[in-house]
Amino acid sequence: MTSEYAAATRQRREQLRDFLRTCRARLTPADVGMPTVGRRRTPGLRREEVAVLAGVGVSWYTWLEQGRDINVSTEVLDAISRALRLSEPERAHLYLLAGLNPPAQAGGARGAEVTPELRQLIDAWLPRPAILQDRYWNLLAVNESARTVFGYDDVDHNCLITFFTNARYRAAHAHWAAVAPAVVAAFRADAAHSPADPEFARLIADLSSVSREFAELWARHEVGAHTQAVKAVHHSEVGDLIFDKTTLAVADRPGWRLELYNPRPGSGTGDRLDRLLGAGVGAPA
Incomplete structure (x- = not known):
C-alpha cells in the first residue's frame, strides 16, 4: 500500500466517523419511534440504538463508526441509511466514505420530466443542434435543428x-x-455502471436481435468514454455539415446528458446551417 493510498484511506475513514456521528446527533429516539431510556449525556441517538434500527451488531457498528478496517456490504449500508434517515445524496456519500461505489438512485432519472428550464436551454441553442438523453440513451428532448440536421x-x-x-x-x-x-x-461503459439494471439488458438483447453489426461490436467488449468529438453529416440540400460535439452532465438528473453541437470553424457549416434552417427544409434524405 503506497503512502498516498494509505493517507487517502485514513482521511476517508476519519470523514466516515465524523459523518456518522453527525447523522446520529441530529436524531432523537422519538424521531425513530423508540422510547427514551435513562439520562442522555449527548444529543441524538446512541450507537446501540442505530445498531438495533439497522439490524447489525453493536460492536460492528461501533467499529464502522470508528473507521476501522472492516468489510461492509451494500445491504448493511442501506440499512444504516434507513436507520439514520439519510437522503439520497447522503446515502451516496456514505457509500463513498465506506469505499464502495454508490448505487444508482432508485429508478434513476427514469420518469422524471424535462424541466421548462432545460427545454428552454435546448431551444435557445438554435440554430445549432442540441439533444438531451438519459442513461439508456433515450431521447428526452431534441431541438428542431437536431431533427433537421x-x-x-x-x-x-x-x-x-x-x-x-x-x-x-x-x-x-x-x-x-x-x-x-x-x-x-x-454505451458499454455506461451500462457497466448498472450491471443489474434490466433495462440495459433488455435494450442490448433487443438491438442484438435486429442488428448483426451491433451484436458483433458488442461482442468485442471494448470500453470507451464520452469525449468531445467531431460529428459530420451530409444533407441533401446543403451538403456537408461538420460539428464539434460537447457532452455535459445534468447535475440534478443522474445519468442525463446534454449534447451540444457547434459548427466547426472554417468548415462553412455555420452558413450552410443558417440556409438550411432558414429554408425550412426537411431532414436529410
Whole structure:
C-alpha cells in the first residue's frame, strides 16, 4: 500500500466517523419511534440504538463508526441509511466514505420530466443542434435543428437504436462505420455502471436481435468514454455539415446528458446551417 493510498484511506475513514456521528446527533429516539431510556449525556441517538434500527451488531457498528478496517456490504449500508434517515445524496456519500461505489438512485432519472428550464436551454441553442438523453440513451428532448440536421423523427426514441437501425440517419453520417465501434464502447461503459439494471439488458438483447453489426461490436467488449468529438453529416440540400460535439452532465438528473453541437470553424457549416434552417427544409434524405 503506497503512502498516498494509505493517507487517502485514513482521511476517508476519519470523514466516515465524523459523518456518522453527525447523522446520529441530529436524531432523537422519538424521531425513530423508540422510547427514551435513562439520562442522555449527548444529543441524538446512541450507537446501540442505530445498531438495533439497522439490524447489525453493536460492536460492528461501533467499529464502522470508528473507521476501522472492516468489510461492509451494500445491504448493511442501506440499512444504516434507513436507520439514520439519510437522503439520497447522503446515502451516496456514505457509500463513498465506506469505499464502495454508490448505487444508482432508485429508478434513476427514469420518469422524471424535462424541466421548462432545460427545454428552454435546448431551444435557445438554435440554430445549432442540441439533444438531451438519459442513461439508456433515450431521447428526452431534441431541438428542431437536431431533427433537421441529423434526421430524427417521431419514431426515434433512443440514440443507440437509431444509430444502428435508422437507414436515413446512417446514410447521412459520412463516417458511420468508423465511429460505430466508439459508440458501442461508450454505451458499454455506461451500462457497466448498472450491471443489474434490466433495462440495459433488455435494450442490448433487443438491438442484438435486429442488428448483426451491433451484436458483433458488442461482442468485442471494448470500453470507451464520452469525449468531445467531431460529428459530420451530409444533407441533401446543403451538403456537408461538420460539428464539434460537447457532452455535459445534468447535475440534478443522474445519468442525463446534454449534447451540444457547434459548427466547426472554417468548415462553412455555420452558413450552410443558417440556409438550411432558414429554408425550412426537411431532414436529410
